[in-house]
Amino acid sequence: QSALTQPPSASGSPGQSVTISCTGTSSDIGGYKYVSWYQQHPGKAPKLMIYEVTKRPSGVPDRFSGSKSGNTASLTVSGLQAEDEADYYCSSYAGTDNYVFGTGTRVTVL
Amino acid sequence: EVQLVESGGGLIQPGGSLRLSCAASGFTVSSNYMSWVRQAPGKGLEWVSVIYSGGSTYYADSVKGRFTISRDSSENTLYLQLNGLRVEDTAVYYCAKGRPGYHFDYWGQGTLVTVSS
Numbered sequence: 001q002s003a004l005t006q007p008p009s010a011s012g013s014p015g016q017s018v019t020i021s022c023t024g025t026s027s028d029i030g031g032y033k034y035v036s037w038y039q040q041h042p043g044k045a046p047k048l049m050i051y052e053v054t055k056r057p058s059g060v061p062d063r064f065s066g067s068k069s070g071n072t073a074s075l076t077v078s079g080l081q082a083e084d085e086a087d088y089y090c091s092s093y094a095g096t097d098n099y100v101f102g103t104g105t106r107v108t109v110l
Numbered sequence: 111e112v113q114l115v116e117s118g119g120g121l122i123q124p125g126g127s128l129r130l131s132c133a134a135s136g137f138t139v140s141s142n143y144m145s146w147v148r149q150a151p152g153k154g155l156e157w158v159s160v161i162y163s164g165g166s167t168y169y170a171d172s173v174k175g176r177f178t179i180s181r182d183s184s185e186n187t188l189y190l191q192l193n194g195l196r197v198e199d200t201a202v203y204y205c206a207k208g209r210p211g212y213h214f215d216y217w218g219q220g221t222l223v224t225v226s227s
Contacts, residue, residue, distance in 0.1 A: 046204070
């Protein structure tokens with residue numbers, strides 16, 4: 001199972017929006033509604049930000065939103081804040097015996 | 111409060127073995143599905159293995175036949191037995207609690223495994 005493809009980096013000024021894409025195949029993203037997104041600050045464990053494509057766990061700001069079209073999922077961070085600077089990983093269920101993560105995107109707040 | 115605490119990492123020579131532990135509190139390991147996810151230095155996340163509540167286990171192709179995931183209900187602990195270690199297995203290993211909908215809502219702080227001669 002190959003990793004999902006994400007852009008290596010994305011950036012925006014405070015208050016702006018940034019969108020990160022995550023491209024897979026019909027065997028993962030395109031085949032299931034189980035796309036999730038994780039935020040990881042340096043030296044820290046990943047944190048769940050979005051699950052089942054569009055849902056936000058309790059405590060995650062509504063500035064974070066997710067979507068999917070075909071084999072590509074996206075994470076949008078609106079109203080960028082300094083604390084949003086981190087690495088972001090998408091993930092998809094790929095069948096009973098498989099999960100796959102994205103290559104990761106470093107978000108920089110300018 | 112849910113907590114996951116990994117231990118057991120360290121420096122090991124190629125071909126060696128290690129057993130990682132993930133002590134859980136605040137929930138029952140055997141009632142949830144649990145995974146191990148690793149991250150090589152400076153690299154992205156890589157799914158390693160999963161154990162479902164019914165006991166079924168699955169592995170990434172890169173570790174199949176060398177790693178074994180298991181759990182101990184009495185200790186409420188998840189394990190990962192690593193055999194035949196290779197230099198490319200060097201990574202921080204995280205345990206993660208699965209949630210219905212195939213995502214992971216809680217993660218441990220990770221334990222570093224370094225495979226080097």
